[in-house]
Amino acid sequence: MNTLSLLLRFPHYRFLRKISFKSFHSNFTPGSLFPYIQSFNSVCLYCTKWMLPASDLKRGMCYQATVDQQTQGLCDKEQRLVDKLYSGLIQGHRACLAEAITLVESTQSRKKEIAQVLIQKVLSYHREQEKLNKGKPLAFRVGLSGPPGAGKSTFIECFGKMLTERGHKVSVLAVDPSSSTSGGSLLGDKTRMTELSRDMNAYIRPSPTRGTLGGVTRTTNEAILLCEGGGYDIILVETVGVGQSEFAVADMVDMFVLLLPPAGGDELQGIKRGIIEMADLVAITKADGDLVVPARRIQAEYVSAMKLLRKRSKVWRPKVMRMSAKTGEGISDMWDKMTEFHDLMLTSGELITKRRKQQKVWMWNLIQENMLDHFRSHLAVRDKIPLLEEKVLSGVLAPGLAADLLLKAFKDRP
Ligand SMILES: Nc1nc2c(ncn2[C@@H]2O[C@H](COP(=O)(O)OP(=O)(O)OP(=O)(O)O)[C@@H](O)[C@H]2O)c(=O)[nH]1
Structure with missing residues (x-):
């Protein structure tokens, strides 16, 4: 062996x-x-x-x-x-x-x-x-996620500007899971965060994923490292859509923030329960004008719902806040909470432990x-996949048996 x-x-x-x-x-x-x-x-x-x-x-x-x-x-x-x-x-x-x-x-x-x-x-x-920084990480990595239209880009524009005005260098990596099918980056084609993109202390970059979860992991993780090497001390990783990429992103950041619009249950149906469990902070967006009342209601609902979640940290309980990127209300408070989280995680040692686990x-x-790529392109397997998939789809073959047949073919012909 x-x-x-x-x-x-x-x-x-x-x-x-x-x-x-x-x-x-x-x-x-x-x-x-x-x-x-x-x-x-x-x-x-x-x-x-x-x-x-x-x-x-x-x-x-x-x-x-x-x-x-x-x-x-x-x-x-x-x-x-x-x-x-x-x-x-x-x-x-x-x-x-x-x-x-x-x-x-x-x-x-x-x-x-x-x-x-x-x-x-x-x-x-x-x-x-x-080492020079006494073992403290160079940058604060924050994941931002939420359903389409939640107000993510409007928030990042406002939040990013506030941070650069306070002397930070901010990098925004927007994970775009659709790029493999569209052949290009959807986010790149869209006019988003126009003001922030002109700011010399901000760097915005769509992060194409080649449509795979591994693609998110590899390119985004490495882009984070490069941005940190370039002196950016706050890295915001935005995920669009509601899918698997949020989970991948939650596994590569220090803090995971979920942005939710003040909308009813139907609009939030696409939000997976699992992703709420990953959130260190939930921000109810658009809390202005007529939306203040629904924003308060949603905030109260999430406060009680999150009490039932399993505690993931010894020093931090997830918070639910309200903010408006339009009026700027609550944005500074959010940053205060985020820095409080960062400090607590750092002093307790949980941040370093989390980062180590993430590396693994x-x-x-x-x-x-890599294994899957190799498996799929293996000579003994490649041609059999379409037929076996077809049989599984039509119910003729059990998925387990089809998997065993492919694995056997793979194993028998190294
Ligand atoms: N009233 C109000 N509207 C907002 C606020 N933030 C965003 N919006 C509006 O909400 C809509 C969606 O905002 P975006 O920032 O594009 O949302 P997004 O989550 O980036 O959307 P995708 O790019 O589709 O994922 C836009 O029409 C914004 O003008 C806010 O704080 N208050």
Whole structure:
């Protein structure tokens, strides 16, 4: 049994099982995934690059060795590109930040490799900066989500302006899950946050996801790191729509804020209960004019509903607030609450623990995505998928059996 199989079998398998089936809809069962993992040679190669020298890792050597190994693999031109982007980025040049994010978003395998070298360099820079900052994270990462029309972009415009006026550098990464089907970024085509986009201390960037949850994880997480490297101390990650991307985003930020309009039950039906459980702060938007009364009512409803939720933190109970981006009322109070959350989480040590766990989730989500890509394109499986899917759809074949057949085909022909 190779090293990866051992690693997967013992320390991480339970974890993999947990994340695989929490965030991911497929026909796999934990049992059926296991042989698939075992015979997964190319993923092993990918992973061993990172995980094999476990003893070295303990000594803190593996990481540096990997960076060196990757850097040595670059040709002069590629090395110059990485150096140019890295130095421009840390000097705060927006054009370099934009180019660096484009690089990490690339789907070309070589560009992905170059992007990883850049990311490693930025990570090393982060660690140095955090050390100088007495171990405190460089930036506050906030996820913002809500149903379409909740007032997210109007809020971010108003909130972002307030923050830049207070001396912060704000980056807005708008996760756009529809970009894979539209072939481009919907958010990019829309005129949103016009004033904030002209602000030199703000950087707004749609973050295309290639339509997969893994896409959200990879590109957005890496874009967050790059923005932090570029000196942005507040990172707002906005998710549009109501779907899975919110869960992915909640797993990569320090604080998750849910924006809800003062609307009736019907309009909020698309909101998943699970996402409310993830919220550290619920903000009822548009609390102005005729909407003040419904906003108060919705606030009261959410205050009582959230009392019933399981406590996720020892130091923080989720809050429900009202605000209006139109009048500006409640926006400053929201920031006060957010900084209170940040300070409490930081001093209690929960923030650092949360970030560490997120790193691990990030790694396993990426492995999961790579494994699935490999599975789907595997010679023994690729041609069988449409037929078996068809049979499952028409009810001729049980999903479990179809999954077993595909996994067997995969396993038998490595
Ligand atoms: N009265 C009032 N209207 C608001 C407020 N904020 C936003 N709106 C209005 O609500 C509508 C939707 O606002 P957006 O900011 O585009 O909402 P969004 O959540 O970004 O919407 P999507 O981009 O579709 O996801 C617009 O017509 C805004 O003018 C507010 O504070 N008060």
